[in-house]
């Protein structure tokens with residue numbers, strides 16, 4: 001298995017992911033270096049500059065960051081179509097920077113500095129995708145919200161200089177909201193660099209988060225600011241939470257996401273580490289809240305009208321119950 005070592009305090013979450021994605025995880029374990037290698041390029045890649053190599057862990061990030069360029073094979077991503085416009089090339093370079101395993105490469109040189117300035121990348125009004133996904137979070141997405149209490153980071157990206165500088169220029173980070181215990185990445189470095197407060201649910205406290213401020217110890221939603229509501233959604237983990245922003249955007253962590261193959265909202269049955277029945281009840285409680293957009297940690301985002309989202313959520317609950 002080469003030199004791949006799972007840090008002690010992340011072992012539980014990563015082992016679960018290894019069970020969920022055994023082929024991709026084993027392949028990743030064989031190829032620990034973080035630079036894409038054209039000699040390990042997948043045969044499915046469209047001929048041309050960009051390629052995906054065999055270290056891909058199939059986290060899906062490139063497929064929603066640059067959907068015009070990246071496609072899905074059985075257990076990995078590949079370049080389905082080479083970028084044809086400057087805008088498509090920019091999105092492909094953002095995917096390259098976001099990739100948690102350095103599995104995307106190019107055969108020619110590009111202006112990476114220009115691409116680096118693309119993060120934080122707007123995802124909704126006053127909501128930004130931070131990019132730079134971490135392998136220790138199995139490629140989970142993280143976000144920044146501009147709120148009345150300052151900038152709020154939702155889960156954590158890798159701690160990288162270009163992003164830190166961008167965040168410094170944007171006013172820093174006031175609060176780090178951890179949706180659950182798995183996707184911590186480099187949150188301590190952001191906390192220490194920006195002097196940010198950290199919040200997490202009591203039931204997901206762990207060795208790395210023992211000094212965090214607790215948002216909630218039960219099922220009651222907690223208001224962090226007039227436009228920021230922390231909603232406990234136990235299921236994926238005992239202390240999972242969503243963050244509702246301005247009754248428009250739901251930062252859903254690993255609780256809820258869109259699946260483009262199934263073409264509906266889903267929860268991750270085979271990645272439910274705590275209790276599927278509890279997760280269904282959490283989903284039912286979400287019906288009481290209005291939102292139009294879902295920005296998940298894993299899986300694809302969704303943007304509908306509030307009415308459509310409510311109907312989609314009801315359909316998701318029926319689908320979950322059929323899998324109980």
Ligand code: SF4
Pocket residue numbers: 052055056057058059060061062063076077095098099100101102103104139
């Ligand atoms: S972002 Fe990287 S690891 Fe994730 S699916 Fe794309 S190539 Fe694979």
